[in-house]
Amino acid sequence: MTTLLSVEGVSKAFPGVKALDNVYLELRKGEVHVLLGENGAGKSTLMKILSGVYQADSGAIVYKGKPVQFKTATEALRAGIGIIYQELNLVPHLTVAQNIFIGKEPVKMGFTIDAARMNRDAVEILKRLNADIKPTALVKNIAVSKQQMVEVAKALSYNSDVLIMDEPTSALTEAEIEELFKVIKSLRAQGVGIIYISHRLEEIREIADRVTIFRDGQYVSTDDYGDLTLDEIVKRMVGREMAHKFPPKKHIPTDEVILEVRDVQRRGETEKASFTLHAGEILGVAGLMGAGRTELARAIFGADPKAGGEIFVNGARVTVDSPLDAIQAGIGYLSEDRKAYGLALNMRITDNITMAYLDEVSTRSGRILKHLEKGVSRRFVKSLDIKTPSISQVVKNLSGGNQQKVVIAKWLFRNARVLIFDEPTRGVDVGAKYAIYELMDGLAASGAGIIMISSELPEILGMSDRIMVMSQGRVAAIMNIEGATQEKILHHAAGLL
Ligand SMILES: Nc1ncnc2c1ncn2[C@@H]1O[C@H](COP(=O)(O)OP(=O)(O)OP(=O)(O)O)[C@@H](O)[C@H]1O
Numbered sequence: 233m234t235t236l237l238s239v240e241g242v243s244k245a246f247p248g249v250k251a252l253d254n255v256y257l258e259l260r261k262g263e264v265h266v267l268l269g270e271n272g273a274g275k276s277t278l279m280k281i282l283s284g285v286y287q288a289d290s291g292a293i294v295y296k297g298k299p300v301q302f303k304t305a306t307e308a309l310r311a312g313i314g315i316i317y318q319e320l321n322l323v324p325h326l327t328v329a330q331n332i333f334i335g336k337e338p339v340k341m342g343f344t345i346d347a348a349r350m351n352r353d354a355v356e357i358l359k360r361l362n363a364d365i366k367p368t369a370l371v372k373n374i375a376v377s378k379q380q381m382v383e384v385a386k387a388l389s390y391n392s393d394v395l396i397m398d399e400p401t402s403a404l405t406e407a408e409i410e411e412l413f414k415v416i417k418s419l420r421a422q423g424v425g426i427i428y429i430s431h432r433l434e435e436i437r438e439i440a441d442r443v444t445i446f447r448d449g450q451y452v453s454t455d456d457y458g459d460l461t462l463d464e465i466v467k468r469m470v471g472r473e474m475a476h477k478f479p480p481k482k483h484i485p486t487d488e489v490i491l492e493v494r495d496v497q498r499r500g501e502t503e504k505a506s507f508t509l510h511a512g513e514i515l516g517v518a519g520l521m522g523a524g525r526t527e528l529a530r531a532i533f534g535a536d537p538k539a540g541g542e543i544f545v546n547g548a549r550v551t552v553d554s555p556l557d558a559i560q561a562g563i564g565y566l567s568e569d570r571k572a573y574g575l576a577l578n579m580r581i582t583d584n585i586t587m588a589y590l591d592e593v594s595t596r597s598g599r600i601l602k603h604l605e606k607g608v609s610r611r612f613v614k615s616l617d618i619k620t621p622s623i624s625q626v627v628k629n630l631s632g633g634n635q636q637k638v639v640i641a642k643w644l645f646r647n648a649r650v651l652i653f654d655e656p657t658r659g660v661d662v663g664a665k666y667a668i669y670e671l672m673d674g675l676a677a678s679g680a681g682i683i684m685i686s687s688e689l690p691e692i693l694g695m696s697d698r699i700m701v702m703s704q705g706r707v708a709a710i711m712n713i714e715g716a717t718q719e720k721i722l723h724h725a726a727g728l729l
């Protein structure tokens with residue numbers, strides 16, 4: 233087995249944070265090397281060093297036998313190291329093909345871009361991915377999952393020797409994940425070395441050759457995947473035994489209906505949906521990707537237009553034509569795409585937490601009271617265990633999972649009683665997942681009602697009181713947790729009943 237790339241004792245600090253402290257990683261030709269660690273463990277930071285975005289403070293990177301230090305991402309790419317970033321990195325107003333070939337567009341007659349050839353080449357690459365995406369579509373007009381496939385296509389277009397994938401499946405459908413895995417396997421067979429980062433511990437079973445684990449910026453271990461059990465992996469990641477996946481249930485659903493949705497329909501996307509949500513209840517919403525769960529949630533929240541229907545909060549009819557209406561009615565929505573809807577990435581943690589409820593930290597004349605703002609932020613950073621050197625940290629500098637916690641803090645602060653959590657644990661590590669479950673349980677115990685959209689059936693079964701299954705835009709079933717099984721849910725989700 234030839235070593236392609238090795239990381240030898242690399243360290244990297246940011247102001248107030250030691251992101252990497254003397255870490256090691258060895259990538260061989262033709263292997264899928266999975267890198268695991270909790271949120272903030274330093275995974276993405278190392279990948280950004282390997283791909284020239286950041287420079288290491290100390291330590292060495294040896295690539296194909298020679299020490300290297302890439303100064304820019306382009307330099308790394310040209311040397312054969314491709315990366316798919318955790319945050320999508322596409323230009324929204326350019327086409328799919330333009331994004332794939334950005335910076336290396338084929339030219340004709342020396343100076344004009346050969347658009348026809350570019351589109352043809354794009355089709356070729358997308359075909360390898362089995363992705364049904366038009367090369368001429370604007371990236372902003374295609375679904376997040378498709379955008380992620382475009383990222384993969386872009387990385388493939390460089391014929392890289394090393395391909396880094398930082399949570400590539402976080403927005404993909406099951407079918408798309410399968411296609412991606414096929415591509416990964418065929419690249420591996422061609423000798424490409426792949427570094428694969430994911431929080432979905434179940435999925436790596438299919439592709440992992442070796443596993444390296446980091447914890448809090450430090451190197452823990454490297455093993456053949458076959459030599460590890462899932463329990464052992466989790467233990468090494470979090471540094472302690474995790475006996476239970478779900479916290480003991482403290483909340484008890486009451487009879488009080490806090491939300492009633494009557495015949496609400498997302499124009500053109502879903503059929504009429506009716507259901508109730510009780511105080512103290514967690515209503516799990518299951519379904520396959522594309523079943524219309526997010527669309528329905530967004531219609532309820534006023535983020536997408538409704539084609540009729542009524543919404544009642546605490547028994548009173550409310551008009552929700554915009555997210556602002558929803559917020560005022562006491563409905564909070566934690567979006568699955570937190571980058572686009574939940575967070576102001578260039579603002580501080582404090583601004584993000586208080587922005588939906590500035591009144592609470594301002595004088596009557598609208599002046600923000602810094603000490604209140606800070607107090608609130610400190611409280612949430614502590615209670616949600618947000619890993620950050622300070623509450624003034626700009627949100628984009630937080631690790632992916634910690635950004636998720638900031639969005640949750642924002643809605644908690646807003647005292648929303650009806651909370652819609654759309655894939656709340658996506659991209660969140662096992663330890664933080666448990667913390668989010670505890671939090672949801674606690675919120676419900678204190679009288680909130682939670683709608684939890686999730687694609688992970690164990691999570692649906694572990695947390696819900698009732699389960700609503702959606703299939704092809706309609707509510708296919710609503711069932712009590714007693715007697716619910718994975719099989720039953722899948723049956724409804726597939727539209728078989
Ligand atoms: N540009 C930056 N400025 C300041 N701090 C940063 C920056 N980038 C990362 N950090 C910090 O470095 C630490 C490691 O972050 P990193 O993004 O590498 O974690 P990660 O393992 O990828 O986590 P996740 O699984 O949540 O994506 C975190 O504490 C993060 O807040």
Ligand SMILES: [Mg+2]
Pocket residue numbers: 275276277318398631632
């Ligand atoms: Mg990361």
